Amino acid sequence: MSAPAPGGNVPAVSVRNVRKVFRSQGSTVAALDDLSIDVFPGELVVLLGPSGCGKTTLLRSIAGLEIPDSGEITINQSVVFSSTPKRMVLPEARNVSMVFQSYALWPHFSVFDNVAYPLRARGVPNGEVAGQVEQALETVSCLHLKDRYPHQLSGGQQQRIALARAIVARQGVILFDEPLSNVDAKVRERLRIELVLLQRKLGFAAVYVTHDQTEAMIVGDRVAVLDRGRIVQIGTPAQIYDEPVTHYVADFIGAANFVPGTVKGPEGSGLVVETAIGLARCPVPAWPCSSGQKVEVFFRPEHCHIAATLDGDVNRWRCSVDAKVNMGPNREYILHAGGHRLLAWTTSSASALDVPELDLHVPAAKIRLLPVSEAEQPAGSEPS
Amino acid sequence: MARFFRPALPWLALIGLAAGALIALLVVFPLGLTIYRMFFGEGQLGLTGWNQMLQEPGLGNTLLNTMVFVGASGLIALSIGAVFAWLSERTDAGLGWASDVVSLVPLLLPSLAGTVGWVFLMAPKTGYINIILRYLTGSEEIEGPFNIFSMPGMIFVAAMYLVPYAYLTLSAALRNLDASLEEASRVSGGGIFRTFFQISMPAVTPALISAIVLILMAGLGLFSIPAVLGTKPETKVLSYLMYVVVEREYPPRIAEAIVLSMVALSVIQVALLAQWFFTGRRFQTVGARGLARANIPLGIWRMPARVLMLMYVAGAAILPLLALILVSLQQYWTPNINWASLSLSNYAYIFFEKPIVVAALQNSLELGFAVAVSGMAVATVLSYYISRKPGLMTRIVDNVAMLPATIPHIIMGIAFLVAFTAKPFSLYGTTTLLFLAYLAVYMPQAMQSSKFAFSQVSPELMEASRVFGAGEFKSFVRIMMPLILPSTIAGMLILAVLTMAETNASVILAKVNNPVVGPTLFILWYDGLVPPVAAFAVVICAINGLIALASMYIGRTLSRGR
Ligand SMILES: Nc1ncnc2c1ncn2[C@@H]1O[C@H](COP(=O)(O)OP(=O)(O)OP(=O)(O)O)[C@@H](O)[C@H]1O
Ligand SMILES: [Mg+2]
Numbered sequence: 001m002s003a004p005a006p007g008g009n010v011p012a013v014s015v016r017n018v019r020k021v022f023r024s025q026g027s028t029v030a031a032l033d034d035l036s037i038d039v040f041p042g043e044l045v046v047l048l049g050p051s052g053c054g055k056t057t058l059l060r061s062i063a064g065l066e067i068p069d070s071g072e073i074t075i076n077q078s079v080v081f082s083s084t085p086k087r088m089v090l091p092e093a094r095n096v097s098m099v100f101q102s103y104a105l106w107p108h109f110s111v112f113d114n115v116a117y118p119l120r121a122r123g124v125p126n127g128e129v130a131g132q133v134e135q136a137l138e139t140v141s142c143l144h145l146k147d148r149y150p151h152q153l154s155g156g157q158q159q160r161i162a163l164a165r166a167i168v169a170r171q172g173v174i175l176f177d178e179p180l181s182n183v184d185a186k187v188r189e190r191l192r193i194e195l196v197l198l199q200r201k202l203g204f205a206a207v208y209v210t211h212d213q214t215e216a217m218i219v220g221d222r223v224a225v226l227d228r229g230r231i232v233q234i235g236t237p238a239q240i241y242d243e244p245v246t247h248y249v250a251d252f253i254g255a256a257n258f259v260p261g262t263v264k265g266p267e268g269s270g271l272v273v274e275t276a277i278g279l280a281r282c283p284v285p286a287w288p289c290s291s292g293q294k295v296e297v298f299f300r301p302e303h304c305h306i307a308a309t310l311d312g313d314v315n316r317w318r319c320s321v322d323a324k325v326n327m328g329p330n331r332e333y334i335l336h337a338g339g340h341r342l343l344a345w346t347t348s349s350a351s352a353l354d355v356p357e358l359d360l361h362v363p364a365a366k367i368r369l370l371p372v373s374e375a376e377q378p379a380g381s382e383p384s
Numbered sequence: 385m386a387r388f389f390r391p392a393l394p395w396l397a398l399i400g401l402a403a404g405a406l407i408a409l410l411v412v413f414p415l416g417l418t419i420y421r422m423f424f425g426e427g428q429l430g431l432t433g434w435n436q437m438l439q440e441p442g443l444g445n446t447l448l449n450t451m452v453f454v455g456a457s458g459l460i461a462l463s464i465g466a467v468f469a470w471l472s473e474r475t476d477a478g479l480g481w482a483s484d485v486v487s488l489v490p491l492l493l494p495s496l497a498g499t500v501g502w503v504f505l506m507a508p509k510t511g512y513i514n515i516i517l518r519y520l521t522g523s524e525e526i527e528g529p530f531n532i533f534s535m536p537g538m539i540f541v542a543a544m545y546l547v548p549y550a551y552l553t554l555s556a557a558l559r560n561l562d563a564s565l566e567e568a569s570r571v572s573g574g575g576i577f578r579t580f581f582q583i584s585m586p587a588v589t590p591a592l593i594s595a596i597v598l599i600l601m602a603g604l605g606l607f608s609i610p611a612v613l614g615t616k617p618e619t620k621v622l623s624y625l626m627y628v629v630v631e632r633e634y635p636p637r638i639a640e641a642i643v644l645s646m647v648a649l650s651v652i653q654v655a656l657l658a659q660w661f662f663t664g665r666r667f668q669t670v671g672a673r674g675l676a677r678a679n680i681p682l683g684i685w686r687m688p689a690r691v692l693m694l695m696y697v698a699g700a701a702i703l704p705l706l707a708l709i710l711v712s713l714q715q716y717w718t719p720n721i722n723w724a725s726l727s728l729s730n731y732a733y734i735f736f737e738k739p740i741v742v743a744a745l746q747n748s749l750e751l752g753f754a755v756a757v758s759g760m761a762v763a764t765v766l767s768y769y770i771s772r773k774p775g776l777m778t779r780i781v782d783n784v785a786m787l788p789a790t791i792p793h794i795i796m797g798i799a800f801l802v803a804f805t806a807k808p809f810s811l812y813g814t815t816t817l818l819f820l821a822y823l824a825v826y827m828p829q830a831m832q833s834s835k836f837a838f839s840q841v842s843p844e845l846m847e848a849s850r851v852f853g854a855g856e857f858k859s860f861v862r863i864m865m866p867l868i869l870p871s872t873i874a875g876m877l878i879l880a881v882l883t884m885a886e887t888n889a890s891v892i893l894a895k896v897n898n899p900v901v902g903p904t905l906f907i908l909w910y911d912g913l914v915p916p917v918a919a920f921a922v923v924i925c926a927i928n929g930l931i932a933l934a935s936m937y938i939g940r941t942l943s944r945g946r
Contacts, residue, residue, distance in 0.1 A: 121853035
């Protein structure tokens with residue numbers, strides 16, 4: 001399920017069937033498992049996934065810091081890595097930039113020298129260096145820091161300098177490895193916006209690693225969700241959020257309710273599913289599914305309507321209230337029905353909801369069916 | 385497979401290869417040849433060495449003495465070192481600077497100087513401590529109560545010199561121990577002693593074992609202490625016997641020395657094997673400082689614990705140094721200090737009337753500088769190469785470079801004598817021979833310093849340089865070199881101090897043409913020039929102290945900026 005790619009048809013970065021297996025102390029980990037992805041010019045693709053799923057390995061493989069076992073990587077139409085025929089372009093010849101998680105500012109260089117390094121290393125004439133460095137520093141509003149040394153900067157300032165160093169040589173492809181994970185929440189929010197604006201303005205292609213789903217949603221033109229070295233789903237943030245293709249994706253992003261069930265059959269333009277909490281009506285999923293098949297019903301807490309009693313029969317389930325949690329703009333109701341825990345969010349603080357049992361309704365259009373695979377046990381169901 | 389792509393590193397591979405070859409020449413060749421000579425004498429099959437050894441009068445006694453000497457001093461050193469390590473890493477009794485001092489003692493006061501200092505303190509008739517004790521107790525005796533020229537005296541001084549081996553190994557291990565281990569024990573009602581014996585020590589068993597092996601190694605190689613205190617047949621030990629058959633017999637019985645050293649070496653190798661068998665690793669690696677530091681309150685034990693540590697520092701460094709200074713200012717070595725007649729004449733004597741002293745000082749300083757610079761240069765290249773190309777080859781090179789750490793210097797000295805004085809090298813009595821031997825024996829120390837230097841630099845800094853367009857060589861020069869410079873200079877200074885203080889390999893290799901300070905001090909001592917020896921020892925301590933302080937200062941100030 002891939003979104004239409006912005007900005008032309010020739011990818012800035014193209015990764016084809018890349019595998020990378022780490023062996024350590026007898027055990028092997030497939031950090032990248034036959035993974036393919038395209039990043040188009042001007043596009044910001046977020047790699048999202050839990051710790052250890054291979055995000056950093058993919059980024060380092062693109063930069064040339066890690067050598068994959070097999071596959072092919074192309075940057076701006078030139079092959080920088082391929083296993084057959086054998087080809088490995090060294091990192092310094094790849095024309096990509098990178099923002100490291102630890103920033104990796106060189107402590108013995110001033111801010112100016114740090115930012116000038118990519119230009120000098122690539123042989124830009126000395127006369128042009130100063131102007132370009134100052135322009136890059138200006139872009140991240142840090143020109144006044146140019147004579148300082150890295151240890152004299154705050155975390156947020158170091159981050160901006162690292163960004164300036166990444167954009168100064170105008171490489172067209174910039175790789176970000178969790179660039180905001182070392183700054184506090186407030187600064188992170190501001191820098192995140194600035195970064196997106198900068199990317200729109202300069203138009204570089206970006207691969208951006210994070211394991212923060214909110215960040216992924218905000219900065220990504222497209223988001224790729226990784227699981228154990230594979231891309232489970234790639235698409236716009238809205239697609240990933242609204243149309244997750246597996247339990248893993250649905251669970252990883254946002255809060256979710258899952259109820260296992262069995263397809264009973266078609267009804268009108270949709271399907272009816274029999275579950276422990278009652279019948280659920282929902283649209284026909286994009287994947288093939290037939291009567292009698294085991295599936296999972298999925299919906300988000302913010303799509304739930306709750307009231308002491310509700311009219312109508314469709315997707316109305318009686319639940320007992322276990323707890324109510326104040327979450328700021330929302331109240332979260334922790335409910336259970338048919339032995340399943342359900343979450344429902346409401347903006348209402350009406351005392352009419354302070355009852356031991358209430359009705360829960362989810363519009364049929366907001367319910368998704370997810371396939372149940374052997375390997376992937378739905379959350380909440382105990383193995384028998 | 386992936387290795388196929390590994391970016392070609394011709395310059396690095398070449399330099400790495402050269403460094404590896406140098407290590408092979410300095411370590412593998414002399415040791416291999418010595419082992420070969422053990423069974424095949426010069427040209428013909430012969431077991432001359434074995435025969436000579438077995439005919440050595442009192443051989444059994446010597447071996448027994450060695451066991452008692454190494455065993456007792458090692459055990460005492462291990463106990464003191466373990467307690468000090470625990471006190472300074474895990475309790476509130478730590479003295480901060482004490483840990484630095486303990487590790488610096490052997491550097492500041494070379495063992496020969498320290499031993500002579502203790503002679504001045506505890507010689508039966510003239511030792512200052514003996515005189516004071518006789519005065520305080522009103523004793524009529526003219527001797528005692530202590531006699532440093534005895535097995536207990538040797539054990540006492542040796543123990544002080546072995547403490548740092550236990551202390552450094554164990555404090556590194558304890559530093560990385562999770563504090564909650566001990567907190568849990570205290571909360572569950574375990575007293576201080578129970579916590580020490582049942583929680584802290586068992587948790588660092590591997591380090592404890594490696595401390596034992598280190599002590600065994602150092603103890604077997606201790607030469608200056610027996611050579612000053614234990615020259616009588618009834619206290620003779622193996623290391624002194626090795627020296628005697630090479631240096632004090634004519635003609636020198638090299639064959640016997642070879643067999644003796646290989647006997648000692650095999651004991652050490654068995655110990656290393658046992659260590660490997662029990663703990664599965666050979667060298668204790670020092671990890672990063674743990675997050676939560678233990679700080680066990682000792683209560684009423686805090687003062688006694690601190691006094692104990694101060695007593696050690698006094699015993700190992702301050703008292704002998706004071707005694708040396710005092711004697712160096714006297715005309716004759718006499719217990720009756722005539723304060724009015726104290727003078728610097730001994731200093732004038734060694735500098736103006738003993739050309740060998742000046743030559744030795746100059747030689748040692750030059751060697752110290754040369755070993756420091758070339759040792760760190762080789763080690764830097766080698767450890768960078770090892771970190772860049774992990775694999776079987778580099779593991780072998782790494783282990784071979786670390787091999788001398790397991791070999792007493794006196795044995796390395798004998799191996800170098802065997803390997804490099806014959807043709808085609810013919811380096812007998814040359815400074816080059818000393819230079820090569822020092823390079824070999826201090827290669828492990830140099831490797832450790834340079835690995836530490838590299839470990840201080842985050843790999844991302846080099847990677848960033850590559851990504852931003854600089855090749856490997858350029859990245860190394862522009863990024864890595866400036867960043868490892870402070871630690872590398874500190875490492876050089878340590879190498880220089882160690883080289884200056886080296887005695888055990890030098891007594892075998894230094895002759896009249898290539899005098900260095902350790903053996904020269906020793907010659908003056910055997911010639912009975914006692915106050916000049918004291919003056920010379922004080923000069924050596926001063927130079928070493930200055931260099932060691934400079935190294936600490938550089939290490940501290942330059943690492944603070946980052
Ligand atoms: N040099 C290495 N040697 C052995 N295993 C490695 C190495 N580098 C990564 N791995 C393993 O490969 C897998 C993927 O690692 P990677 O660093 O790409 O994860 P990540 O998605 O970036 O995780 P995080 O969010 O924690 O940064 C992990 O299981 C990791 O343990
Ligand atoms: Mg990572």
